[in-house]
Amino acid sequence: MIAAILTCFNRKNKTQKCLESLFKILPDCDVYITDDGSTDGTRDMLHQCFPKVKVISGTGNLFWSRGMYTAWKEALKGDFDYYLWLNDDVVLYDNFFEELLYCSNLNENNCIVTGLIEDKEHSTILYGGTSLKTHKMVQPNSEPEKVHHMNGNVVLVPCSVVKKIGIIDPYYHHDLGDVDYGLRAIENGIPVIATRVPVAYGYPNNICRVRKWGVNLRERFHRLNMPLGSPLRINYYFRKKHYGFMKAVMFCSYLTLLNLLPDWAVVKIWGTTYKNK
Template sequence: MKIAALLTCFNRKNKTLACLQSLFNIVPNCHVYLVDDGSTDETSETIKQTYPQVHIIKGNGNLFWSRGMYTAWKEAIKGSYDFYLWLNDDIELYPFFLKELMECMAYGQNQCIVSGLIENFEKTEILYGGSDKNKKLIQPNKTPQEITFMNGNVVLIPAYVVDKIGIIDPIFHHDLGDVDYGLSAIENNIKVYTTTRPIAAGYKNDFCRIRKWNTSLKQRFKKLNSPLGSPISINFYFRKKHFGIINAIVFSIYLYIINLLPDSLVEKIWGETYKDK
């Protein structure tokens, strides 16, 4: 069984190294393809010294998560692997992570996608994995549960799926690439499951991408349309692709409205919804 792990990183050397250590402790022969998207904290140099077997791909500093993962995957598929493992570099894997992923994969007859449940380091809260059709975060259960909206923190994808739907869509810059891939799989009759239990610990990124407070109108739209925001053009593409042109138009107008309105009015109408938590 040949597995290629795919990661992208930028300026969080210690977290990246901890993630790699947790992986190699469990799967010492795993082939790793890591995109370093212009780190200035000596991430690449340290990884070369500590884990010389890692395939490091230099980014241009403008890839971010989705395009970084696309770049890593594009290189990895040259190796004809049986499985591709997405890893966020800010997670630490549990010793049983691969066993759990493979058991859930077998549940789907090796023709599905499995997204691992991720909890906080205190083991008190599920952070990621996936959500159901009502966007409710899925919790641990005795059997794998179907996901509608997939998180890309730890995901196992068999070659079967890649042969059928390809790799991550390079249109996506940072956000939505994982959700899009899961929806594309479902639309091609490929099931997406969660694991039955958490398989890694990670950090919660609970900030709002689509609106910033206490800024000028110009700064607000600049942030919205930046890679770490929620660009209107990419949202339009995503929603048209999966939910139709009307949905895409309506949501684009909605993005404009909530960014045009002043803070006080947005707070009055939507409360804490668009504030960083």
């Protein structure tokens, strides 16, 4: 039995396409979705088009990580063999579950499998995770490749893994909840592997989280510490947890310097590194 877990906010059309692609392939899949206060008719669409989907009301302030945590916590009340994470803006390919299951079975279901996601034109791998060897985005391969930092767009988690390490850490608001979960697995001897081929298409997110341009100092730090930014307390928590106190302090100091400097100085030092792409 499979439980799919999603969170959504004001992406009605994309959410609908995602679920349509899921039910086309897995018509009997149980779906748990957190609707985090959508105002675009998403909730009505879910009830009308997918009456069997279990919709959990969010507070409007959950964002991705806490929305996924909320849906997953509800799904734990059932008895499932696998938990399938889905971003609501992906469209799944017909072979997606076959590929996830194949990669999982290679490791006797004692692993997490993250699916490669490509753009709509099938030209670029957008998500999946960074390679444990190269620390660059994993590319299609003849064999599954071990992942260092996992992206949570399409992920298969066996119940045995959940029993060992639990679910997403609710301390994370939006960003880093997926990366943290993958690192927790690796630290507990559970490999994270990427699929051999893309399993869905999605959309790029080229917004720079760590710095806002063309605003004053106060606005820059306000944006940095918003859920859709890169909050210092979240970064400190994440890096201390996985890399130790000193690296956490150093990274937060780096983010602070990056936002203290004026725009011209950042461009002079780092070029377009921190510009929206």
